Amino acid sequence: MSFEAAVHTKAIQLDQLCLDMCASAGSGHPTTCMSLGHLVTVLLYHTMRWLPDHPRYPTSDRLVLSEGHAVPIIYAAFADLGAAIGKGTERRPMTREDAMSLREVDSYIDGHPNPMEGFPFFDAATGSLGQGLSVAAGLALAARNDGLDKRIYCIIGDGESREGQIWEAIDFISDHKLVGVLPIFNCNAYGQASTVSDMQSADTLRRKLEAAGYEVKSIDGHDPAAIRDAFEAFRAREADATPMALIARTVKGWGAACMQGGGWHGKPASGDKLQLAHEELSATSVSLTSALAGDELRIYPPDEHTSTRTEPDEPMTFTEAMKKYDMETALRAGKLATRKAFGLALRAIGHANPEVVVLDADVRNSTFTEWFANDKDLANRFYECKIAEQNMYSVGAGLAAAGKIPFCSTFAKFVTRGYDQIEMAINSGANLKIVGSHAGISLAADGPSQMSLPDIAWFRSLSTCTDHRGNPACYVLQPADAFAAYGLTQVMAEYTGACYMRTLRPEVEFLYNESTVFNLGKFEVLNEGRDLLLVATGYMVHECNKALEALDKAGIDATLVDLYSIPFDADALLDIANQNNWHILTVEDNYGGSMGSAVADACTESGDAFTIEQMYVRRIPKSARTEDEILKYCGLHHTDIARKAASMLGVVAV
Amino acid sequence: MSFEAAVHTKAIQLDQLCLDMCASAGSGHPTTCMSLGHLVTVLLYHTMRWLPDHPRYPTSDRLVLSEGHAVPIIYAAFADLGAAIGKGTERRPMTREDAMSLREVDSYIDGHPNPMEGFPFFDAATGSLGQGLSVAAGLALAARNDGLDKRIYCIIGDGESREGQIWEAIDFISDHKLVGVLPIFNCNAYGQASTVSDMQSADTLRRKLEAAGYEVKSIDGHDPAAIRDAFEAFRAREADATPMALIARTVKGWGAACMQGGGWHGKPASGDKLQLAHEELSATSVSLTSALAGDELRIYPPDEHTSTRTEPDEPMTFTEAMKKYDMETALRAGKLATRKAFGLALRAIGHANPEVVVLDADVRNSTFTEWFANDKDLANRFYECKIAEQNMYSVGAGLAAAGKIPFCSTFAKFVTRGYDQIEMAINSGANLKIVGSHAGISLAADGPSQMSLPDIAWFRSLSTCTDHRGNPACYVLQPADAFAAYGLTQVMAEYTGACYMRTLRPEVEFLYNESTVFNLGKFEVLNEGRDLLLVATGYMVHECNKALEALDKAGIDATLVDLYSIPFDADALLDIANQNNWHILTVEDNYGGSMGSAVADACTESGDAFTIEQMYVRRIPKSARTEDEILKYCGLHHTDIARKAASMLGVVAV
Numbered sequence A, B: 001m002s003f004e005a006a007v008h009t010k011a012i013q014l015d016q017l018c019l020d021m022c023a024s025a026g027s028g029h030p031t032t033c034m035s036l037g038h039l040v041t042v043l044l045y046h047t048m049r050w051l052p053d054h055p056r057y058p059t060s061d062r063l064v065l066s067e068g069h070a071v072p073i074i075y076a077a078f079a080d081l082g083a084a085i086g087k088g089t090e091r092r093p094m095t096r097e098d099a100m101s102l103r104e105v106d107s108y109i110d111g112h113p114n115p116m117e118g119f120p121f122f123d124a125a126t127g128s129l130g131q132g133l134s135v136a137a138g139l140a141l142a143a144r145n146d147g148l149d150k151r152i153y154c155i156i157g158d159g160e161s162r163e164g165q166i167w168e169a170i171d172f173i174s175d176h177k178l179v180g181v182l183p184i185f186n187c188n189a190y191g192q193a194s195t196v197s198d199m200q201s202a203d204t205l206r207r208k209l210e211a212a213g214y215e216v217k218s219i220d221g222h223d224p225a226a227i228r229d230a231f232e233a234f235r236a237r238e239a240d241a242t243p244m245a246l247i248a249r250t251v252k253g254w255g256a257a258c259m260q261g262g263g264w265h266g267k268p269a270s271g272d273k274l275q276l277a278h279e280e281l282s283a284t285s286v287s288l289t290s291a292l293a294g295d296e297l298r299i300y301p302p303d304e305h306t307s308t309r310t311e312p313d314e315p316m317t318f319t320e321a322m323k324k325y326d327m328e329t330a331l332r333a334g335k336l337a338t339r340k341a342f343g344l345a346l347r348a349i350g351h352a353n354p355e356v357v358v359l360d361a362d363v364r365n366s367t368f369t370e371w372f373a374n375d376k377d378l379a380n381r382f383y384e385c386k387i388a389e390q391n392m393y394s395v396g397a398g399l400a401a402a403g404k405i406p407f408c409s410t411f412a413k414f415v416t417r418g419y420d421q422i423e424m425a426i427n428s429g430a431n432l433k434i435v436g437s438h439a440g441i442s443l444a445a446d447g448p449s450q451m452s453l454p455d456i457a458w459f460r461s462l463s464t465c466t467d468h469r470g471n472p473a474c475y476v477l478q479p480a481d482a483f484a485a486y487g488l489t490q491v492m493a494e495y496t497g498a499c500y501m502r503t504l505r506p507e508v509e510f511l512y513n514e515s516t517v518f519n520l521g522k523f524e525v526l527n528e529g530r531d532l533l534l535v536a537t538g539y540m541v542h543e544c545n546k547a548l549e550a551l552d553k554a555g556i557d558a559t560l561v562d563l564y565s566i567p568f569d570a571d572a573l574l575d576i577a578n579q580n581n582w583h584i585l586t587v588e589d590n591y592g593g594s595m596g597s598a599v600a601d602a603c604t605e606s607g608d609a610f611t612i613e614q615m616y617v618r619r620i621p622k623s624a625r626t627e628d629e630i631l632k633y634c635g636l637h638h639t640d641i642a643r644k645a646a647s648m649l650g651v652v653a654v
Helices: A001-027 A030-047 A070-081 A132-145 A164-175 A204-211 A225-237 A271-289 A318-324 A328-333 A338-352 A390-399 A412-427 A455-463 A482-494 A540-552 A570-579 A594-607 A627-633 A638-648 B003-023 B028-047 B073-080 B096-101 B131-143 B164-175 B204-209 B223-237 B271-288 B318-324 B328-333 B339-352 B389-401 B410-426 B457-462 B481-496 B538-554 B570-579 B595-606 B627-633 B640-647
Strands: A062-065 A154-157 A181-189 A215-220 A242-248 A357-362 A381-385 A406-410 A435-436 A475-477 A499-502 A524-526 A534-538 A557-564 A583-587 A611-617 B062-065 B152-157 B183-189 B215-220 B245-250 B356-360 B382-384 B405-411 B434-439 B476-477 B499-502 B524-527 B534-538 B558-562 B583-587 B611-615
Touching: A001 A030, A001 A070, A001 A225, A001 A271, A030 A070, A030 A154, A030 A225, A030 B627, A062 A132, A062 B318, A070 A181, A132 A154, A132 A164, A132 A181, A132 A357, A132 A390, A164 A181, A164 A390, A164 B164, A164 B339, A164 B457, A181 A204, A181 A357, A204 A242, A204 A583, A204 B223, A215 A225, A215 B389, A225 A242, A271 B434, A318 A482, A328 B434, A328 B558, A338 A357, A338 A435, A338 A482, A357 A390, A381 A390, A390 A406, A390 B152, A406 A482, A406 B204, A412 A435, A412 A455, A412 A583, A412 A638, A412 B410, A435 A482, A455 A475, A455 A499, A455 A540, A455 A594, A455 B457, A475 B558, A482 A499, A534 A540, A534 A570, A534 A594, A540 A557, A540 A583, A540 A638, A557 A570, A570 B131, A583 A594, A583 A638, A594 A611, A594 B595, A594 B611, A611 B215, A611 B595, A627 A638, A638 B410, B003 B028, B003 B073, B003 B223, B028 B152, B028 B183, B028 B223, B062 B131, B062 B627, B073 B096, B131 B164, B131 B356, B131 B389, B164 B183, B164 B389, B183 B204, B204 B245, B215 B223, B223 B245, B318 B328, B318 B481, B339 B356, B339 B434, B339 B481, B356 B389, B382 B405, B389 B405, B405 B410, B410 B434, B410 B457, B434 B481, B457 B499, B457 B595, B476 B481, B481 B499, B524 B538, B534 B570, B534 B595, B538 B558, B538 B583, B538 B640, B558 B570, B570 B595, B583 B595, B583 B640, B595 B611, B611 B640, B627 B640
Parallel strands: A062 A154, A154 A181, A181 A242, A215 A242, A357 A381, A357 A406, A406 A435, A435 A499, A475 A499, A534 A557, A534 A583, A583 A611, B062 B152, B152 B183, B183 B245, B215 B245, B356 B382, B356 B405, B405 B434, B434 B499, B476 B499, B534 B558, B534 B583, B583 B611
Antiparallel strands: A524 A557, B524 B558
């Protein structure tokens, strides 16, 4: 009985603090917090093995709050425990005063879970719904990989479980037998605008989870003993058991009748209403706790962590890898698709760095991550995600939070499926590597449903802001040949932060050699001229190379820059533009607002007078059987480039 | 017996044509087609009521091929039937020669379903997986709305059903009782890289669908009678029945043993292998068809269509609507959030135009689509999608294909969730209206998980290419006040094509009045000066307005343009820049590569010498309690703007 009384007492204290925090902020979701008071109390004060003064301790159990808007209930526990908060290496115990600073611009406690702003307990930023269970799966994969016996608890809203990604994660957890993850569905029956659909009722969720092969426990989410017992049952499960899920029936605004029912989502109480809610909660506390708690609630520490990390080896060079893996024919032919060079690089880096892991969405034989997956020494670090991209990126975020270096791979077109997840991963500070193959229009035959076209614009936008480390929030990389793809894959693995790299379907000729050094923010000059600067990326570097010949015949001496990185060294590029009379032509095989626009932005900041023309895909493409045909269709064939370049200089006969 | 023989014969003929088409193209997915030969034959030659010479006839049953890579099997049937193909109003019977042009640059038959390139049978472009069932749901909603008794068949791959969006659609169909939709799961057990997961096996899919309350029929997908009977059972269902789903166990590469098993995904046979596959199929045909088909297969026509469409009325003006709907207090106060003006406009347009429909993802009380939803005369055209954005946009695409004008509404941040679906809708030519609320950083307290920041860059990229009608593939609209939001909502409804509009959380003052005319591609001049051109959008127009005062005090006479549309009239803007000594400062509250970059692109094309500086969000934001605090945090407060503007002109004391 005293465990129950202790949990009720604590839960109500936390609920009351949530009411005050949200009242202080003038916004927030106190009623959602109140539906979670008991679950969070049992987790943080009893079940989870963790260290309040070291909330990211490597061996500790983890909590992912997928329904991020309920975060004040966690902050309340931290304030109560004096658990550690703070940015970077600065850490100090959280106080009640901190709690009352909820959502302040200089507060460590943001409106939604935000580990990079001073609340390191969380592994990932949440608040855009449906992503947490995938993050939890990533944490569990990393723990298994590191041989750590961690449990990962994930709280999901019932309304939130409408997001298809939740079910992608449910399938993924089952496929990979991640029995260390416990999905906890908080069934309080209310969404924002109204009650949840019958398709997300506690009963339907139970049936859906059972259909997916889960063992499901349904409990009253305000019954301390039932919660404790469910968690104990979960902790006691064998490693080869089927996954388990918990359905917790809860009350939104539990303990304060005046805040229950529709219309209370995302609304703090104030004034008389706040006082009434406090009184009701206090009365609930008295009615439920015949004896006071004493010290019945005890937090157990995790196992001591002994680091097993070793410094990565120096990976093989491209030539060494080509020789080692029986690709000497291609090496001699001087031609290799960048997607293959990426697969080769992954394999080489995988051997050199045990933290590198690879994820793919059922296209590993097209993206060439299969060269990593099929290597028996690496296979246990390859995670097949099947056709479910959203889940893949959030699993990557979880793996990154646990110190892994995840490369997430699929067609560049399908990366779009996970843009929200990728942005949340970036907000989380995740060291995520995103690689999209079959990029641009050069895949030709499959048509626009498989072509990535606004991708550069989107990732470029992320590159214009700085992350919490002061670096671009994302680097955009577009290797034009196999050496570049191989080198940039290595660079991505060595760099801490998000990167997006595009690889290409067609076989392309080597442009570089072992002596070329590729780096974030740099570019390569392939031809030095003085009349016109051609700036190209990816496949279009090859088209521009061909255009150079025609231009040369027309007496035009053009410079060709392979701008493989965004952002790039703008001063260095402008110097070259200056040497070419400030005539610039940019060429890319995606929609506008992308690389060419980035070059234009760099130029306009200089204040010099120049001419810049951009060539890009200006119509929705379609299928074509060859690269040449689709390039002509989009006006990006090398003859189009030569013609445009000549016309910029007033030369017509090209 | 003769029905069965006829189906086998026809299915094998179509399978064989698929083999030849893919061989001719040198790519494609013949084995997937062969798994669907019988299902497609029964559908197109027996079950569906449609007109081969009028494949988009309004009352005809519809087929959505969600696993778009199987499209040659449909093309084969069209070639066999001489069904109509062609772009726009040009129509002619398809021939076998057309079939052999698969994936040619000048062919009507693209690598994946692509209605805008000359194959009007399809309502939506598919090929990016997981979207078709949502499109089917949209078609069914429209049919119900129009009082049409249409059946919508949707073929989904088993591997594809890993996409969470499929399960969002399953829930949506149940919520809205769309019993006219039949999801058909093609369970051939193979994905691309390997076999499908146990989580997508025929048995597990059956359990999942039953858990979702569906009546599920499992059949051999190569048994003509079983297929026919299942479809008849579906057609016979009452309007108030639970939804039904079909699990069809099929064989990838059916009928040709030499093309079965792993390793045959997306690969055409050629040479000897092609001949062997043909021989095996022919042998299969002989063994299965003791009697020849005769004319047993007959296509039934749909009901005759009688148009009930009427011309929309002239909608109310903003002032009229404010008065009619009891908002005179706000009207007098001269202040209204743009999200509310949008909700008001929807309500007014809803009354004027019966084709306008509205979708929202559980945030209608924040986006103010509830003003449409709660109007009893409009409620039957409001579709609550719950927290599942991907499904919402594809449902919108289906509604648009059936002639509706769908407004899809949620927070701008969560629109990201559906970018792939939106791009596919644009490829489909869908008349889709996308509205994102709480845009930019002005929502402040909730923090970055609820802020849209790279959204303008992404939609702007789509605006740089033309759609199949020759218009920008998407317009980007950012109203700064209630008049603009109201007017632009009307403009969106009147325009045929995709538009993205951002609305704002805070209440903002009126900048305009009834005499202001808003239009796609236009902008407004709010202040005419001569020293400097300030170009702003959305909330930042108000900050710039405040900055004007400080600049005026410092003796700087600045022009202020509200650039509410991308693309915009570049010549007109450059004229104004010219009148301001080519000094331009752009101000927006999202990441870069966006509006400012579009202005820079317009300037660079002019070739004039100018100075342009861009102010945008250059760090990942966080929570703050007020708009002013978050603006300061991001360096976008009006004092920051005034300081930057002054410094551009060499004035320091602002």
